[in-house]
Amino acid sequence: MADVTLRIPTPLQPYAGGRGQIALQADSVDELLSQVASDYPPLVQRIRTRDGQLRPYVNVFVRRTDIRQLDGLSTSLSDGDEVIVMPSVAGG
Amino acid sequence: MRVPRIRLPAGALRTIRELGETAWPHEACGLLEGIGGPGVLVRVARALPCRNVHATPSVRYTIDPEDFLRAEHEARARGLMIVGTWHSHPHGDARPSATDLAEAWPGWSYVIAGVTNARMQSLRCWRLVDERFAEQPIAGNSGEVHSR
Numbered sequence: 048m049a050d051v052t053l054r055i056p057t058p059l060q061p062y063a064g065g066r067g068q069i070a071l072q073a074d075s076v077d078e079l080l081s082q083v084a085s086d087y088p089p090l091v092q093r094i095r096t097r098d099g100q101l102r103p104y105v106n107v108f109v110r111r112t113d114i115r116q117l118d119g120l121s122t123s124l125s126d127g128d129e130v131i132v133m134p135s136v137a138g139g
Numbered sequence: 140m141r142v143p144r145i146r147l148p149a150g151a152l153r154t155i156r157e158l159g160e161t162a163w164p165h166e167a168c169g170l171l172e173g174i175g176g177p178g179v180l181v182r183v184a185r186a187l188p189c190r191n192v193h194a195t196p197s198v199r200y201t202i203d204p205e206d207f208l209r210a211e212h213e214a215r216a217r218g219l220m221i222v223g224t225w226h227s228h229p230h231g232d233a234r235p236s237a238t239d240l241a242e243a244w245p246g247w248s249y250v251i252a253g254v255t256n257a258r259m260q261s262l263r264c265w266r267l268v269d270e271r272f273a274e275q276p277i278a279g280n281s282g283e284v285h286s287r
Contacts, residue, residue, distance in 0.1 A: 060246070108208055133208055136244075137201040138239035139166075139200070139237075139238030139239060
């Protein structure tokens with residue numbers, strides 16, 4: 048499996064025990080999120096819907112590209128990849 | 140819970156004022172780069188402009204996720220972090236709306252500029268405390284914005 052890093056921006060850090068990044072081994076974004084869910088369920092609840100889809104107002108970037116422009120949650124990961132979860136910043 | 144103060148440098152205030160007035164009657168928005176943490180003074184280094192990509196920019200804002208990503212990378216490269224966000228209310232009220240509350244993240248500072256007729260009238264900052272907004276005092280700022 049690939050050695051990758053999940054980067055967590057400040058708005059989501061309270062749901063990840065205050066951590067800004069987590070080192071993991073995973074071959075796809077889906078696999079990475081499943082691993083994170085076991086340690087930080089509140090974090091992944093804010094990223095995925097109950098049926099496992101990406102929430103509409105969350106963007107996940109791999110190699111600085113939105114995974115919606117790649118293979119979605121099936122996007123494959125390679126050694127050294129950085130996965131960044133960017134929540135929506137919005138209001139009125 | 141006591142809300143820690145936030146320090147906004149003159150350059151950040153100028154950016155928020157200029158972009159808030161220029162974007163009127165639409166909402167301007169951006170991010171706050173600096174340092175902070177639970178219970179400590181939040182020190183803003185700069186207010187970053189971002190694109191408002193919401194389809195109804197007169198009453199809503201959504202920061203372009205690409206701008207957010209870029210800001211995160213830049214802040215990290217500078218040894219800083221994104222500590223909050225700012226946006227303008229073109230109707231002149233610097234208090235958070237119900238939409239602001241629904242979309243807010245804990246631990247972030249929310250600076251709001253009240254702009255009326257393309258002139259910033261007030262600037263206030265807010266932070267979530269127990270799922271409600273509490274005002275975060277701006278160091279050295281009374282909330283009223285004086286004319287230039």
